[in-house]
Amino acid sequence: MNYNWDWSILVSEPYMGWLLQGFGWTIAVSSAAWLIAFTLGSTLGIMRTTESRLLRWIGTGYVELFRNVPLLVQFFLWFFVFPEILPDDASRWVKREMPLPAFTTAVVALGLYTASRVCEQVRSGIEAIGPGQRAAGKAMGFSEPQIYRYVLLPVGYRIIIPPLTSEFLTVFKNSSLALTIGVIELTAATRQIEEYTFQGFEAFTAATVIYSVITFAVMGAMRVVERRTRVPGTVALGAK
Amino acid sequence: MIVLDKVSKRYGDFQVLTDCSTQVARSEVVVVCGPSGSGKSTLIKTVNGLEPFQGGTITVDGIDVGDPKTDLTRLRARIGMVFQNFELFPHMSVVQNIRVAQIKVLKRPEAEAHQKALALLDRVGLGEQAEKFPSQLSGGQQQRVAIARALAMDPIAMLFDEPTSALDPEMINEVLDVMQELAAEGMTMMVVTHEMGFARRVADRVIFMDEGRIVEDAETDQFFGTPRSDRAQLFLSKILHH
Numbered sequence: 001m002n003y004n005w006d007w008s009i010l011v012s013e014p015y016m017g018w019l020l021q022g023f024g025w026t027i028a029v030s031s032a033a034w035l036i037a038f039t040l041g042s043t044l045g046i047m048r049t050t051e052s053r054l055l056r057w058i059g060t061g062y063v064e065l066f067r068n069v070p071l072l073v074q075f076f077l078w079f080f081v082f083p084e085i086l087p088d089d090a091s092r093w094v095k096r097e098m099p100l101p102a103f104t105t106a107v108v109a110l111g112l113y114t115a116s117r118v119c120e121q122v123r124s125g126i127e128a129i130g131p132g133q134r135a136a137g138k139a140m141g142f143s144e145p146q147i148y149r150y151v152l153l154p155v156g157y158r159i160i161i162p163p164l165t166s167e168f169l170t171v172f173k174n175s176s177l178a179l180t181i182g183v184i185e186l187t188a189a190t191r192q193i194e195e196y197t198f199q200g201f202e203a204f205t206a207a208t209v210i211y212s213v214i215t216f217a218v219m220g221a222m223r224v225v226e227r228r229t230r231v232p233g234t235v236a237l238g239a240k
Numbered sequence: 241m242i243v244l245d246k247v248s249k250r251y252g253d254f255q256v257l258t259d260c261s262t263q264v265a266r267s268e269v270v271v272v273c274g275p276s277g278s279g280k281s282t283l284i285k286t287v288n289g290l291e292p293f294q295g296g297t298i299t300v301d302g303i304d305v306g307d308p309k310t311d312l313t314r315l316r317a318r319i320g321m322v323f324q325n326f327e328l329f330p331h332m333s334v335v336q337n338i339r340v341a342q343i344k345v346l347k348r349p350e351a352e353a354h355q356k357a358l359a360l361l362d363r364v365g366l367g368e369q370a371e372k373f374p375s376q377l378s379g380g381q382q383q384r385v386a387i388a389r390a391l392a393m394d395p396i397a398m399l400f401d402e403p404t405s406a407l408d409p410e411m412i413n414e415v416l417d418v419m420q421e422l423a424a425e426g427m428t429m430m431v432v433t434h435e436m437g438f439a440r441r442v443a444d445r446v447i448f449m450d451e452g453r454i455v456e457d458a459e460t461d462q463f464f465g466t467p468r469s470d471r472a473q474l475f476l477s478k479i480l481h482h
Contacts, residue, residue, distance in 0.1 A: 132327045135290055135323065135327065136329075138313075139290060139316055140317065140393065141313055141317025141345040141346075142313070142341065142345060150329070150344060151329055155329075158331065232372075233373045233375040
């Protein structure tokens with residue numbers, strides 16, 4: 001193979017700047033999407049475990065809808081189709097005035113998709129606790145929201161820290177799909193560098209390293225969370 | 241205090257409870273026994289509305305449990321319940337377990353709730369264990385904490401659902417002793433249990449259930465001396481001779 005290695009492009013402008021900006025957008029898309037995914041997903045997960053048939057039904061419907069359509073298709077639907085089916089005023093606003101259209105759409109698409117997955121994890125965490133704890137909470141006079149706040153969620157979240165960590169990592173990796181609608185995140189920046197310099201190996205090596213650094217940082221942070229929330233005397237609450 | 245009148249319950253086509261009527265007077269201790277599957281746990285759970293029922297009425301301290309307008313949450317806060325599997329909150333220390341509902345449900349000041357929790361722990365002989373977590377305690381200790389947790393709410397009555405069935409034999413007595421003290425102090429108690437020794441020593445009345453019906457409801461002496469029904473006699477002969 002006749003390939004001229006040149007690692008220096010990675011630290012020369014404008015390419016280093018592109019990488020850093022790509023890194024920045026990846027972090028921004030992923031964190032904002034995770035915020036949506038975590039709050040909405042938790043709400044839906046809770047809804048799926050309540051005694052209200054209507055709430056359970058809404059939660060189930062959401063999951064089935066968002067989990068079963070490929071993420072890339074969802075990006076396209078939100079970006080190309082959704083603005084067209086809005087009423088005129090709203091449609092015009094989305095197409096012309098909405099700030100950072102590609103970024104916003106990417107955050108919404110990734111956030112709503114990931115929420116369906118977080119929902120299932122929260123649900124499984126709560127269901128793993130068993131009916132006795134809910135009964136105990138009721139018997140003490142807790143209202144249903146109080147049962148979730150003080151009894152079910154503190155235990156349920158502890159149980160699902162490992163899968164939730166994986167989900168958080170997946171958000172960073174899935175955020176690379178945002179390039180398809182024009183967000184110059186890390187993967188898009190890398191491709192751009194390759195096209196300008198033909199140094200694809202160096203560029204993608206850099207991207208790989210940066211993604212790895214992100215995931216290691218997340219894993220480290222989640223490990224701290226897991227240690228801090230560990231209940232004394234238990235190896236893992238879920239193993240009960 | 242607790243009045244059950246023709247209570248019936250079914251899961252789909254399966255009739256769990258049929259026309260169960262009985263009463264528990266203030267300061268009375270009533271033991272509910274019977275073979276497994278006889279509906280005794282279900283019956284006791286209908287008293288504080290943990291199990292819904294379709295027929296009949298239950299009133300506790302004059303409040304209609306089955307009435308959809310009844311604030312069950314408020315009623316439950318006044319009735320203590322102890323479960324077979326303790327059901328302590330695993331992520332809270334022992335003292336937090338006893339404090340939490342006092343603070344969040346009864347709106348007691350934290351310091352007062354804390355003092356009350358420590359006093360109750362002393363009373364059940366676990367004053368030293370306040371800062372431990374449930375998983376660091378033995379089953380008998382956990383069940384005593386659960387009793388303390390229920391007592392912290394100053395209940396008007398206590399319901400016990402097989403409180404010693406999940407315990408190793410050597411731990412059963414430490415729990416029964418606490419319950420016996422409680423009975424001696426005049427607590428109104430409804431106890432589902434297989435501990436016939438406890439029933440004989442402590443209960444004022446014994447209810448015997450079979451296939452979802454109350455087959456026998458008698459004074460303790462009478463129940464153990466001359467049970468009227470064949471099924472209760474058979475049950476006693478099996479359970480007392482092992």
